[in-house]
Amino acid sequence: MHFTLKIWRQKNSLARGSFETYNLDDVSPEMSFLEMLDALNKKLVEEDKDPVAFDSDCREGICGSCGMYINGHPHGPVPAITTCHLSMRYFRDSETIWVEPWRAKPFPVIKDLIVDRSALDKIQIAGGFVSVNTGAAPEANSLPVNKEKADEAFDSSICIGCGACVAACKNASAMLFVSAKVSQFALLPQGRVEARQRVRAMIEKMDELGFGNCSNSGACEAECPKQIKLVSIARLKREYYKSY
Amino acid sequence: MALAGLFLLLFLPVHLAINLLLLKSDPEPFNKAAGFMANFPVIKVIEILLFAALLIHISYGFYIQIKNWLARPVGYAIATKSDTSPFSKFMIWTGSSILLFLILHFFNFFFIRLGLVEGNPEDFYSVAHNLFKIPLYNYIYLTCFILLGLHLYHAFSSAFQTLGLNHRIWTPVVKTVALLYSVVLPGGFAFIAITIWLFR
Ligand code: SF4
Ligand code: FES
Numbered sequence: 001m002h003f004t005l006k007i008w009r010q011k012n013s014l015a016r017g018s019f020e021t022y023n024l025d026d027v028s029p030e031m032s033f034l035e036m037l038d039a040l041n042k043k044l045v046e047e048d049k050d051p052v053a054f055d056s057d058c059r060e061g062i063c064g065s066c067g068m069y070i071n072g073h074p075h076g077p078v079p080a081i082t083t084c085h086l087s088m089r090y091f092r093d094s095e096t097i098w099v100e101p102w103r104a105k106p107f108p109v110i111k112d113l114i115v116d117r118s119a120l121d122k123i124q125i126a127g128g129f130v131s132v133n134t135g136a137a138p139e140a141n142s143l144p145v146n147k148e149k150a151d152e153a154f155d156s157s158i159c160i161g162c163g164a165c166v167a168a169c170k171n172a173s174a175m176l177f178v179s180a181k182v183s184q185f186a187l188l189p190q191g192r193v194e195a196r197q198r199v200r201a202m203i204e205k206m207d208e209l210g211f212g213n214c215s216n217s218g219a220c221e222a223e224c225p226k227q228i229k230l231v232s233i234a235r236l237k238r239e240y241y242k243s244y
Numbered sequence: 245m246a247l248a249g250l251f252l253l254l255f256l257p258v259h260l261a262i263n264l265l266l267l268k269s270d271p272e273p274f275n276k277a278a279g280f281m282a283n284f285p286v287i288k289v290i291e292i293l294l295f296a297a298l299l300i301h302i303s304y305g306f307y308i309q310i311k312n313w314l315a316r317p318v319g320y321a322i323a324t325k326s327d328t329s330p331f332s333k334f335m336i337w338t339g340s341s342i343l344l345f346l347i348l349h350f351f352n353f354f355f356i357r358l359g360l361v362e363g364n365p366e367d368f369y370s371v372a373h374n375l376f377k378i379p380l381y382n383y384i385y386l387t388c389f390i391l392l393g394l395h396l397y398h399a400f401s402s403a404f405q406t407l408g409l410n411h412r413i414w415t416p417v418v419k420t421v422a423l424l425y426s427v428v429l430p431g432g433f434a435f436i437a438i439t440i441w442l443f444r
Contacts, residue, residue: 006321019321072325098322105315168326170333171312212315213308216402217332219324234410241408 001027001088004096005040007052013108013116019098029089033076034059034066036088053112059084061225064160067167068113069100074164074223082162082225102163104172105210119209120161120177127201128181130190149187156183158226165220165228171212176220178202179236180228186239196243203240245308246406248301249399253425255294260432263372267439271369278368282357302343309336331398338395345388376440385437389430397426 002025010017024040031039034056041051057063066083070076076086091097101109106119159180166174182199185191191198214233221230262281265274281287331338352375356363363371375381400422404410409418 008321069320069322072320072322074326077325100320100322103316103318103320105317168324170316170324170328172315173312210315212312214406215308215312215332215335216398216405217328219326219328222327230405231410231412234405234408237406237408 001029001091001093003027003036003088003091003094006096006098007112008100009052009112010101010109011111013110017109017112027088029087031088032059032084033070033086033088034084053110053114055114056084061085062160064162065117067102067115067117067162067164069102069167071098074102074167075162075225079222080225080227082160085225102167104163104166106172106174107163107166115163117161117163119211120163120166120174122209123174123178123202123205124161124181126205127194127198128185130185130194132190132193143189145188153184153187156180156187156228156232159184159224159228160226162225164223164225166211168219168223169212169214170217170219171215173214173220174206174211175214175233175236176224176228176230178206179232180226182236182239183232186235195239199236199239199243203236245301245304246403248297248304250403251293251297252301253396253400253403256429260429263433263436266369266372266436271367274369274372275367279366282365302339305336305339329398329402331394332402335395335398338391341388341391342395345384348384373440373444376437376444379441382437382441386434389434389437393426393430395426396429397422400425 002023005022005024006019007022008017009020022040022044024036024043027036027039034054037052037054044051054068055065057065059066061082061084064082067074068083070083070086075081075083076090078086078090099113101107101113102115102117104115107115107117109115157180159177161177163174163177165176166172169175182202185198186195216230216233218230221228262274262277265277268274351361352371353368355361356368356371357365359365376385401415401419404415404418409415
């Protein structure tokens with residue numbers, strides 16, 4: 001396969017960036033998007049040019065570091081997967097592909113496609129934990145948890161903090177992320193103890209860091225690789241109102 | 245935002261019901277209803293609440309929108325292709341247009357009642373009928389009601405979500421009601437305007 005790539009290049013957070021055009025041949029349809037970028041970088045290095053900087057770690061959809069905005073979609077046009085799971089067969093041969101970094105005030109570009117997502121960590125640090133000393137694991141049956149709740153808590157906990165929800169949101173809001181992180185605790189008895197402080201601290205931090213507000217557009221839900229749903233944001237709201 | 249908006253949503257059917265009296269050839273019932281709305285003490289209190297809701301809704305709306313714009317100082321080269329609620333993107337624009345219309349509307353009616361603008365506050369029936377005879381007024385009126393419909397369609401279900409009410413069974417019901425509400429209500433206002441414009 002052949003592709004024309006328009007990739008955002010920016011030397012550092014202070015530099016003005018711009019799009020560069022690259023032509024890449026011999027891309028196999030089985031390649032993942034990141035492998036395709038690896039191939040491009042190999043070519044650039046051979047030509048003695050600066051390779052495209054992008055983030056990746058696990059390459060199996062669990063670390064959340066490989067975020068990039070591809071042809072108008074965070075993590076590319078295929079729903080419910082990360083960029084590392086996006087394979088090139090989903091693109092048409094000879095297609096032009098635009099690749100941009102996440103765009104949000106709290107996510108400054110570090111270089112090319114890499115942004116600083118530590119704002120999400122700061123929200124997590126503000127309250128996304130259980131600080132009671134739980135000691136050794138208790139006997140499972142001593143703390144019964146309703147199966148439905150346990151499932152919901154699990155589904156929330158699979159958020160990988162990739163920031164696609166922020167990138168997709170027209171307001172650069174982090175509500176979906178925060179809602180998942182609040183839900184995974186709020187639904188379980190261990191998390192209830194600090195539920196009030198947690199939800200307030202996390203929302204306060206989110207606002208302080210300059211993320212936008214939720215206007216219920218649903219772009220986050222459509223683009224989340226882990227399929228966190230808008231019901232989660234509604235739960236976050238309920239938790240927030242309950243905290244007063 | 246959501247609470248103030250929902251409160252405003254309650255007012256529209258009342259206004260529409262009174263406007264339907266404009267279709268009668270006798271001006272009496274409409275003028276009586278308008279007079280009742282202007283002078284009945286309980287309605288006065290509701291009116292103050294309504295203005296408070298309006299003010300909160302508008303000022304908070306602008307405030308949030310500006311914050312949201314600031315949250316993405318550098319935009320994308322390729323506009324989003326995400327599958328989103330279609331009208332949520334335009335709330336600030338549909339809302340602002342409605343605000344402009346509201347100012348015009350106040351000049352035509354509310355300010356007359358307050359004595360700020362010349363006119364006969366006892367006979368809003370004729371005021372309305374005369375306005376609906378002006379084609380330009382009708383174009384503006386009808387455009388604004390289409391925009392109101394688009395605004396309401398997103399607003400209605402969005403308000404429930406903001407209040408934390410999202411439910412497997414009830415949310416689809418709310419969405420259907422939102423669709424009906426946003427078609428029937430503005431449609432009703434538009435129907436009255438068109439009927440008077442073309443057939444009276
Ligand atoms: S909610 Fe989804 S899109 Fe947002 S950070 Fe978590 S996994 Fe990524
Ligand atoms: S590299 Fe870890 S999720 Fe893609």
